[in-house]
Amino acid sequence: MSQSQTPESTVDVDVAAEQAAVEDTNVQQDPEVLLAKIAELEAQVKDVQARANADMYNFQKRVERETDNAKKYALEKFAGSLLDVVDNLERAIAAAPADSNQGLLDGVQLTHKALLTTLEKHHISVIDPAGQAFNADQHQAVGIDPNAPEGQVGNVLQKGYSLSGRLLRPAMVTVGQ
Structure with a gap:
């Protein structure tokens, strides 16, 4: 207190x-x-x-x-590394001389087709924009093609690919001016 x-x-x-x-x-x-x-x-x-x-x-x-x-895009890295194999098979087919061994060329073409079919089964689709309008979301312009119409894809240098709608790799193209 x-x-x-x-x-x-x-x-x-x-x-x-x-x-x-x-x-x-x-x-x-x-x-x-x-x-x-x-x-x-x-x-x-x-x-x-x-x-x-x-x-x-x-x-x-x-x-x-x-x-x-996670389930849908689990194959993304693996699929990306397979695209190099697809590119190499396409280069081998394109570089084969006309007088080459037809059996060998047929085997490479069948292997290429089987690989593309397998990729499609796993929802990996090809983006081949030849003759289409340039789309910056799916294409990567690496040059100008004076022979192509303005805003159109001229040459496809490398095809693009997508996995279930998600871009794996853009297509490398030249674009008309």
Whole structure:
């Protein structure tokens, strides 16, 4: 107890605190106030439950989407490395002289066709834009072709490929000016 407070003032403070506590108890025991408080708390609980359910639903959908994408694009790196094999087979076919061994050329062509068929089974498709309009999303312009119409692909230097709609490699082309 401090020197400025007298024993009577301490008693007055204690009595005032007890009266405030009794009034709070009386207010809390009022049925209308209690029912309003209960309704407010129930609304808060329902809101929290709804938010938790929405968060869980969004989480499940995101996990499903990420899992589907992981399955869909799991072959991306492997497929990208196979594209060099396809390119080399196409170069071998194009470079074969006219008087070459026809059986060997047929074998290389069949191997090329079998590889392309296998790639298509795994949703890898060829982007061959010869004669089409230039599309910067799928084509990479590496030069100008003076003989091609403006904005059109002139020569295809290297075909492009996509995996399930996602670009693996853009087609390297020359474009008309």
